[in-house]
Amino acid sequence: EVQLVESGGGLVKPGGSLRLSCGASGFTFSNAWMSWVRQAPGKGLEWVGRIKSKSDDGTTLYAAPVKGRFTISRDDSENTLYLQMNSLKTEDTAVYYCTTHRTGYFQHWGQGTLVTVSS
Amino acid sequence: DIQMTQSPSTLSASVGDRVTITCRASQSISSWLAWYQQKPGKAPKFLIYKASSLESGVPSRFSGSGSGTEFTLTINSLQPDDFATYYCQQYTSYPGTFGQGTKVEIK
Numbered sequence: 001e002v003q004l005v006e007s008g009g010g011l012v013k014p015g016g017s018l019r020l021s022c023g024a025s026g027f028t029f030s031n032a033w034m035s036w037v038r039q040a041p042g043k044g045l046e047w048v049g050r051i052k053s054k055s056d057d058g059t060t061l062y063a064a065p066v067k068g069r070f071t072i073s074r075d076d077s078e079n080t081l082y083l084q085m086n087s088l089k090t091e092d093t094a095v096y097y098c099t100t101h102r103t104g105y106f107q108h109w110g111q112g113t114l115v116t117v118s119s
Numbered sequence: 120d121i122q123m124t125q126s127p128s129t130l131s132a133s134v135g136d137r138v139t140i141t142c143r144a145s146q147s148i149s150s151w152l153a154w155y156q157q158k159p160g161k162a163p164k165f166l167i168y169k170a171s172s173l174e175s176g177v178p179s180r181f182s183g184s185g186s187g188t189e190f191t192l193t194i195n196s197l198q199p200d201d202f203a204t205y206y207c208q209q210y211t212s213y214p215g216t217f218g219q220g221t222k223v224e225i226k
Contacts (some may be wrong), residue, residue: 045155045163045206045217063214097162104210105153107174109162 009113022098030076038094125218142207151211
């Protein structure tokens with residue numbers, strides 16, 4: 001059974017940083033493309049960014065609102081996905097979901113971790 | 120970016136009803152469309168890909184159709200477990216944009 005477990009969320013001040021982690025199990029993580037998707041309180045879903053598998057060159061791609069501030073990385077030896085978030089803004093407040101990224105859609109989702117950016 | 124528009128925003132229905140949700144794309148996305156179900160406080164659940172292909176384990180009362188710019192999600196014989204918010208998502212190009220959601224509530 002595929003399991004994705006996010007951690008690392010919390011309260012951070014505007015301009016601060018936070019790193020989210022996502023532990024994966026139940027599938028061959030090293031072969032998987034992965035994405036982060038977020039959902040602001042009471043709002044819809046927004047794709048944040050994705051990382052390819054290393055065998056597919058391991059490159060990343062980001063949504064415009066987070067480009068240059070967020071960085072996705074992966075540790076295939078630990079089956080873990082990361083989201084480094086810098087220069088956080090109040091509008092980054094959201095639940096962040098780790099997902100498997102399969103030809104563009106999001107097949108498996110973690111339970112999410114809440115990030116609150118507030119002074 | 121491709122804009123996805125769902126209608127209606129809210130739908131009131133009863134158990135046993137047949138419900139249809141529409142999703143329109145601002146430009147053609149061929150059949151590169153997915154549907155998700157989300158219940159309050161929970162992560163979205165993936166239902167359908169390529170507009171009409173049902174994910175393994177999803178009940179057959181769910182079906183999807185359409186291509187180009189207009190798509191539908193149909194739930195035949197609505198069950199108590201189906202009251203939730205549904206999102207469409209295009210994946211023909213980055214960013215993979217979502218519709219704003221359709222809440223299916225109990226009448």
